[in-house]
Each structure stands twice: as structure tokens, then as C-alpha cells.
Amino acid sequence: MTSFGDRLRQVRRDAGLTLEQLAEASGVSDRTISDMERGHSRAPQARTLTALADGLGLTGDARAVLIAAAKEARSASAAGRPRVGDLPRGVTDFVGRAAELAIARDAAQRAGHDAGPPPVLVVHGTAGLGKTAFAVRVADDLRDDFPDGRVYLDLRGTDPEPVAAGEALQRLLRALDVPAARIAAADDDRSAQLRALLEDRRCLLVLDNAGSEAQVRPLLPATGPCLVVVTSRRMLGGLEGVLRIPLPPLTPSESAGLLGAIASQAADPEAAAQVETVSRLCGHLPLALRIAGTRLASRPQWTVAGLAGRLAGADRRLAVLSAGDARVAAAFGLSYAQLSGPAATLFRRLAHVPGADFAAPLAAVLTEAPLPDAEDHLDELVEIGLLQPQGVDRYRFHDLIRLYAEERLRAEETAEDRAAAVRRMTDWLLDTARVAGLWYHSGDGEPPDGWDGLAPLATLQEAGAWLRAETDNWRVALRLAAAGERHQLVVDVVFALGYYADSAAHWPGWVETHGLAMRAAKALPDRKQRTEQLTNYAWALLYSGGRAEEAAEVAMEAYRLGEETGDLEDQRLAIGYAGAAWRHLGRLDDALRAFGQAVDLARRTGDDGTGVRALVAYALTLQTAGRYREAVGTYREVLAGLDRFEAPPIEVRTTRMGALAGLTTAHCALEQWSECLGAGGLVLPLATELGNARQLGRVLIATGRAHAALGDAARARADLIRGMETLEGNFIAGSTLDLDYLARAAETLRGLASS
Structure with missing residues (x-):
């Protein structure tokens, strides 16, 4: 029987072509043609065979004879030998991954057409995401795009001893029908053989479960119409020129x-x-x-x-x-076993973090490592898929991986070590929260107490950003301190957060935090602290919880305690919050009496600053009662008295904002449109800077109504819509005043639409 190699050589000679001439005519390398003719490689697949037949100019029966010889040679080669590199069985219930499959299809269309090396897809993610199933699905879907074969190789990257590059090359060459005797001995030579073999073949390689870049790099083709799909728990960040596909959990x-x-x-x-x-x-x-x-x-x-x-x-x-034999914990365990010692310690201890996400400083605290080392260990956890990056500089666990971290923590660390780590974490979170909160007392300038801790707190903005990002973590730390009866610490932290709380009053968690401080203060001997924390709790109930009835009761309890101690300032603060609660409840006469008493108490103490604050509340109550002209006069009195207001800069700005916002909305109610816009222009940047969303929403609605009345429909719509969205997003339950603003905004928009 004439072999395919003999047939090819005879046809080439009959055509009068040398190896080099046939290579030039077909686009198949002369070395590949030589190997075929000498029987040192298998018969070509469909694409290569078509190129050879075209290069030889074969048509009709002559072409059919060559094709039949190739098929016969392939059948004979496959018979009686074990199959190497076959794809594993795919799953019949594959779901989702539409976007990722589309990326793979696009890469397949580019294979062999774009300049440069063949496309390489690195499919990565944590254990259990279905990376192998995805790669096999890609290979099945693209079966017709790669007629020269699809080859699968498990690199066993999570094993204690992954497949060595040399062995991987040998298996790939065998799968591509290179006889064992023809496979080179040295790894570099085998890599060159593979690259040469794939120059002319339209193959799809699936390199599953890769453990490292060094394991994969020698297996990648340099040229040719191939597509390579690599799966790994690691991102394999050292591989250049690849397209990474991170697999997320299913929807x-x-x-x-x-x-x-x-x-x-x-x-x-x-x-x-x-x-x-x-x-x-x-x-x-x-x-x-x-x-x-x-x-x-x-x-x-x-x-x-x-x-x-x-x-x-x-x-x-x-x-x-x-x-x-399928266990989620075992799948995670394979990744855990690959971690360095410090990274494994960090992985376990991160289970202590109470919130959904965290940043590198907290990781450094848990492991008592320098911050740069902690960042390196976090990168290691991300690289292997045991941790997910969240934004620029934060991280989070997948829920099941967190449970696995907790298991390892209980199994590998003593109760004493676990307690010590929790104590370190709690102390650091609360100390950092205290310092960040004090920024809002001190205003502009250097960080309080010469702060040089791990968290960046060099500006007021950084302090606020840290408090917002770590809310879930310092909140739980405060609970832990309260449960441990660390009463003074709880009081000190909540006191420090007081002015920050004013800037974020809509957060419902203040009811809990201020309640913890109130109960802690009751356990302390200092009655003034008890009064202060009762008053602060009344504020939280009112402005954070929308519980005006309870707020009034707690504020009056604080007022009576202030009377017992004779502290006029404590009385003033408490009666002021009682008045604010009564205003929310519509008890305006009671509220006016309370604020009038607060102003009188401030004057008796000789504190013009606190008198200014009380006047703002009094003016707002006048406004709520519909006494707008009196309110305008009172707001102007407040603004005139701010130069005597001795308080932290942040409080001065907050008071100015409140007075200007009240002036804006009072002028709006009086239909004094130009005055409304004048005051609004002063307060809008201030309310934006301080992040007071409710004031911002009210002022925007007022200026929107003013613009509408003055005929500027475009600016009116912009202010009204933005104001409504802002106020609705920060609405406090039971606030009839906010409901009135929203109703008036909607009415004005309807009027604009019909005009």
C-alpha cells in the first residue's frame, strides 16, 4: 500500500516542484512537508491538506486520490493506539457565560488573521467557578473553526507536583501525532518542535488548571492559526499579550x-x-x-x-x-495549600473582619505585619482566587470562601491567638475612627494628635472617606467594645464622631451607636457624660431614626438631669433637641417655647455661639409655622452673629449653611424670587462641600421654583429634578416638611410641562 508520504512526494515530483517551491505555493513550511513525505508526522488535517492540493494544482480525481490517502493515513495512525489529548466530557446542563463565550468566539475569528502571535485566553477565578466546564464548552462550540484538532491537557497546577513543562510538551506533541522517537530530549527543543508543528495547523489547545506562568509559557505557539485557552485559579499576571477572562459567579x-x-x-x-x-x-x-x-x-x-x-x-x-468526592471545602483547600505561610495566616485572620470588605491597613493590623508586606500577601490571595479585589484598594471574600477561612481559623489558631487578633482589630478600628472623627472637630489643619497611623487621614476628606468605607467594620468594633464593658472607650469614640454624624445624619446606624454610648455612660460615674450621651441619643433617634416621640422623651430626661446638676449648657442642648422633636411632631407652640428657652439659656451662660445655634432652630420653627418674615429676620440675625461664634470651623460652616438654607427657602415661600436665588447661590456650594443632602435637596427645590417663576424653564427643571432625587434619597420617615417640599416640586414640574 502506498503511504500518504509516498503519494505526496510522487505528486510533487510529477508537478515538477521542489520542497521549497511547494512550500511557497501552499503556505505550508518546507520542513512540515518534508516530515510528511518521510512519514515522520501524521497526515495533514483538512485545512493543511486543502492548501497542499491547491499548491500542487490538483483537481478532479487527482485531488480526490490525495485526500483519500490522507484520510486512510489518519485512520491507520489512530487505530490501535491510546488517544492522547482528547477533551473531557462536557456538562449537559451548562448555563450562562454568554458574554465570556462571545469573547472566545471573537478570538477564534481572529486566529490566523491578525498579525502577531495566536490569541491566548486566560480564564481565571476561584475554585468552583466552572473554568474547566467553560473551556470545554468553548472547544465544543468552536469545533468547526479548528478542523486540525482540539487538544486538551490537564496541567494539574493545584497538585503538590504540577506537570513539568517538559512532560507537558511531550504530551502535546504525542497528541499531535509526533512519534515518540521523533520527540526531542531537551525542553527548549520540544518547545521549538511544538511551535513549528502549530505554524500550519488550525488547532485549539485547552491548557487546563495551570499553576504558573513558567508552566504555560513554553507551550504557547508563536505563529499560526491556533487558539489557546488556559484555565487557572491564578490570574497568571506574568504572561504577556494574553486576553484574561475572569469568571464571576452565576447570576x-x-x-x-x-x-x-x-x-x-x-x-x-x-x-x-x-x-x-x-x-x-x-x-x-x-x-x-x-x-x-x-x-x-x-x-x-x-x-x-x-x-x-x-x-x-x-x-x-x-x-x-x-x-x-465533590466537596466545596476540598476545592478551596487546594488553593489554600499553595499559599505562603504569611499569606495563609492572613487568609485565616481575615475571617475576623466583620464587614463585607476591607483595605490593606486592617490586614496589616491582623497579622502585625508592615503595610507593604500585608499588601503583598493580599496580592497573593487575589492572584490565587481566594480574595476578590473591590474597587481600587479594597478586598472582599466570596461568602463560601469566608466560611472556609473561618474553618481554618478555628482549626489552626488557638483561642488566645484569635482573641488577641480581635482585640488588635477592635482597638485599631476604634482608635482610627476616633481620630478621623476629631477631624470634624478641628476642621482644617494637621491630623488630630499628630496622627501617623496606617490609615491615610491627612485631610478632612480622607478622614470622611475612611469613616464611610469602614462603617461596617468600626460599627461592629464598637459593639464588641460595648459587650466587653469598655464603657469609656465607647463614649470617647461616639463623642469624637459627633460632628461627622451631623454631616451624615441620614445614616440609620447612629441610633445604635449613640444608644451604645448612652448605655455606656450610664455605667460610668460621671453624670455629665450621662447627660451628654442622653442628649446625643435623642439627636440620633430624631435625625437618624425618625422616632420623634422617643427623641422628645429622651431629650427631656437629659434636660431634667441637667437641672439636677445645674449645668445650663446641658439643659440648653437637651431642650433644643426636645424642641426639634416637637417641631417634627407638629407641636409648633411647644417647639417655639423650647427654642426660646434654649436661646435664653445660651445668653445666661454668656455663650454667643450656642445662642446662634439656638436661633437657627428657632428660625426654622418660625418658618415651619408659616411665620416667614420673622424667620427671615432671625436668619439674618444668625448670619450677623457668626463673627462672634467661637466654635470649630466645621461647626461655623454648618451653622452658616443652615441659616443660608433657611433664608433661601423662606424667601421662596414669600415668593421673593431674586432674594431666594441670591441666598441659594451662597449655600449650594457650602451644602455640597459639607455633604448635607437634605439641605441641598430643599435648597435646589427652592431655587428651581424661583427659576420657574422668573421664566428660566431649563434651569428650573434641572434644579427641581436634582432636588427631588436628592431629598428622596435621604428622606427621613415622618418628615412632613420634606413631604411638602417634594409635593411643591412636583407641582412646579407639572406646571412647566403644561406651559
């Missing part, structure tokens, strides 16, 4: 679809709510969902609700997510 609808495809119980529309719960408890992680679905499918008597109940307990969830 809720995709998770439900996967569960329904595996288990009939989850396909029942009546179980939709419980399917959503199971999906959420599985963290929308394909491996966890597949295990949960398999457990349902193998137990027809189970219900989805029952499975949800089993998964509800965080301490047992990972144990429930196991079926046969």
Missing part, C-alpha cells in the same frame, strides 16, 4: 436554571423563592450549586425548602455542600 437566574436542570424539585415554579435562597446560600458558585442540585436529585423525597434549611446554618454549610 441569580442562571443559578436557578442550573439547579432546575439538575433536580426536578428545583424546576417547580412553586419552589422559586426557595431556589433563590439555595442559590444565594451557595454563593452562586457553580460547584456548590451542582453539589446542591445533585443532593436533591439523588433524594427525591427532599424538598428545596428542606435543603435551604440545611444550608442556613453557616457553621454547617460547607459540610452540607459535599456529594461523593
